Amino acid sequence: MNITEKYLETIKSTSEWLTISEWAVKVGEQYPDLLAKAEIEACNQANDTTGVREIAARISSAISRGAYVNDLDIDASERPRKVRYATAEEIKQHEAEEVEDDVAPLRRDEIIKRDLACLTTQESYRITELETLAKLLKQFFSLDFEVDHAQALLNNHAHGKHHPDNLQLLLKIHNGKKNSNNWQRFTIDEQLDYIRVAVRLQGIIASRLSVEMVGEVLESLLERLKKVY
Structure with a gap:
């Protein structure tokens, strides 16, 4: 299981909406080795950062690349945005609901x-x-x-x-x-x-x-x- 898959495995354990930061904290709790490695890399950064922040940045980057396009519901209506794990069928249903919401003002x-x-x-x-x-x-x-x-x-x-x-x-x-x-x-x-x-x-x-x-x-x-x- 690669790192991206481990990140996904972590969010699968909850049905709640999470911010990227909350997701990163859960990754650190479930995979202490990933957090330890991220802490070491954070120490080598010129800017002030932490292991959890490094993990959060990588998760955010993975989402932007479309790595979880078929696995996540994303609520970008607020900041910070929130995400949750969803099956392909759930995502399809939510997309249909969003379309309905978009045309509702016309109705x-x-x-x-x-x-x-x-x-x-x-x-x-x-x-x-x-x-x-x-x-x-x-x-x-x-x-x-x-x-x-x-x-x-x-x-x-x-x-x-x-x-x-x-x-x-x-x-x-x-x-x-x-x-x-x-x-x-x-x-x-x-x-x-x-x-x-x-x-x-x-x-x-x-x-x-x-x-x-x-x-x-x-x-x-x-x-x-x-x-x-």
């Missing part, structure tokens, strides 16, 4: 376009007002609110509609976690409380963000929200 836009054509003027106004309020919360409180479909448009079991009665305001981080899941839509009181809590937490670091928290502005926006929610 979503088509649904919205279809539903908009069926709205009354009042319903269209309510949606426009919700979108405006999300932008104003960002402008005045530096909070990334998004207009979310409580019953997701792309949910596979019970998809929702682009209609004001299906919309709510969520922080971007929460909307991302929700993804295509269906949630019970906030009641108006829950929606108001959610926004107030988010603004209150933002107030703790507002001075560091150079954000002026004006209560009168918030209450004015919430009064507008009550009228269209």
Whole structure:
């Protein structure tokens, strides 16, 4: 078994996502001889490095060369990127899911376009007002609110509609976690409380963000929200 194969053998022992650094640590634990050799080579380097860092660099290089193209799932959406071992069938399935994710925005836009054509003027106004309020919360409180479909448009079991009665305001981080899941839509009181809590937490670091928290502005926006929610 060559070194590249030993590296792969190490990651096969876990189903978890690992950073390259975490993978390198596991290599050192499973193959102490490789770590000892890498430590010696690290000592001969001009730059300050360690055996584990040397192993991590070699794993990273092997991935870039395509050495594990049929053996790894790679999540490059964050830094540092993460990897995990996967069978050829699993990789094929994940590739199909990625294709579906890539075309999802087009499906979503088509649904919205279809539903908009069926709205009354009042319903269209309510949606426009919700979108405006999300932008104003960002402008005045530096909070990334998004207009979310409580019953997701792309949910596979019970998809929702682009209609004001299906919309709510969520922080971007929460909307991302929700993804295509269906949630019970906030009641108006829950929606108001959610926004107030988010603004209150933002107030703790507002001075560091150079954000002026004006209560009168918030209450004015919430009064507008009550009228269209």
